[in-house]
Amino acid sequence: MNSQLYYKVLLAVSGYGGRCCSYVRERENMNLLLDCLWLIVVITYSYVEALVKLFIPLKRKSVCGEIVLITGAGHGLGRHTAFEFAKRQSVLVLWDINKYGLEETAEKCRDLGAKVYIFVVDCSCREEIYTTADKVKKEVGDVSILVNNAGVVATSDLLSTQDKQIEKIFEVNILAHHWTTKAFLPAMMKNNHGHIATVASAGGHVTVPFLVSYCSSKFAAVGFHKSLTQELAALGKNGIKTSCLCPVFINTGFIKHPRTKIIPILEPDKVAKKFIDGILCDQKMIFLPTFVKLSLLLERILPDRALEAMNKMTHVKFDAVIQSEEKDK
Structure with a gap:
């Protein structure tokens, strides 16, 4: 092939390749436009659906006969959550480090007509979680609803918080969620049926002074819930549902004398x-109360000075240890 013919062929091929690239870019731009239009349709539909749901009661699923495992069930929110499942005739598997508290919860649940199994478990210990999970599978069956509720807190400034306290907070408030979910999720995935509920906190979205480690662990718990939700969807396991509870202060005794000017202190029941x-x-x-959603929006759009004014207006206070001295903050 002479040089002139070679260059003619090369130019022809290059021109064809350029036209192909241009065509591909046009197709990609068209697909992006269609995706944007479809997104607008979905957003509009979602708002209309949410508006309709305000006036039409949602259908509630039955949990009768479901095996429900609740961590931290010996007191507070865990105990009252167990009562609610007991009223609906679920089979209850209750975990807590406090045997006496577990027995009290179990007795009341049995009075409500539920079948109850109790296990004394330290949720800061991974091996203890896995060992007890195996016992549950053998003695009770496959857990279909998992409520990761166990939690601990240290009310102090960061410098006054002991290293062991920080480790314990993360072990119970977030690492335990990983271990319990890894233990019970395989059976849920096999059946494509189940529910994983995470008890986080409003402190997993907005922060409070003198709860640095606690808020950090709850941010992680919210992230755990969101990531797990997306992962289950990506795996096509749409039969496994997830929920994340984010309340403000609950009157459980964990945080001593909580009070604010605006935000109510919630009762566990x-x-x-x-x-x-x-x-x-x-x-x-x-979110409890529901106006916590508004505070999340305001935090993202208000300037720093306005946020500082809003925090002063809220005026969150509780008993805390500051520089190794107990003070009211």
């Missing part, structure tokens, strides 16, 4: 009713 209602409706994020 009322929170448990809202919690199980959210689970039965497959609600992904459950």
Whole structure:
């Protein structure tokens, strides 16, 4: 092939390749436009659907006969959540480090007509979680609803918080969620049926001074819930639902004398009713009170000075240890 013919062929091929690239770019741009239009349709539909749901009661699923495991069930929110499931005739598997508290919860649940199994478990210990999970599978069966509720807190400034306290907070408040979920999720995936509920906190979205480690662990718990939700969807396991509870201060005694100018202090029995209602409706994020959603929006759009003014107006206070001295903050 002479040089002139070679260059003619090369130019022809290059021109064809350029036209192909241009065509591909046009197709990609068209697909992006169609995706944007479809997104607008979905957003509009979602708003209309949400508006309709305000006036039409949502259908609630039955949990009768479901094996429900609740960590931290010996007191507070865990205990009252157990009561709500007991009223609905679920089979209860209750975990807590406090045997006496577990027995009290179990007795009341049995009075409500539920079948109850109790296991004394330290949720800060991974091996203890896995060992007890194996016992549950053998003695009770496959857990279909997992409520990761156990939690601990240290009310102090960061410098006054002991290293062991920080480690314990993360072991119980977030690492335990990984271990319990890894233990019970395989059976849920096999059946494409189940529900994993995470008890986080409003402190997993907005921060409070003198709760640095606690808020950090709850941010992680919210991230765990969101990531797990997306992963289950990516795997096509749409039969496994997830919920995340994010309340403000609950009157459980964990945090001593909590008070604010605006935000109410919640009672555990009322929170448990809202919690199980959210689970039965497959609600992904459950904020209590609901106006917490507004504070999340304001935090993202308000300038720093305005946020500081809003925090002063809220005026969150509780008993805390500051520089190794107990003070009211």
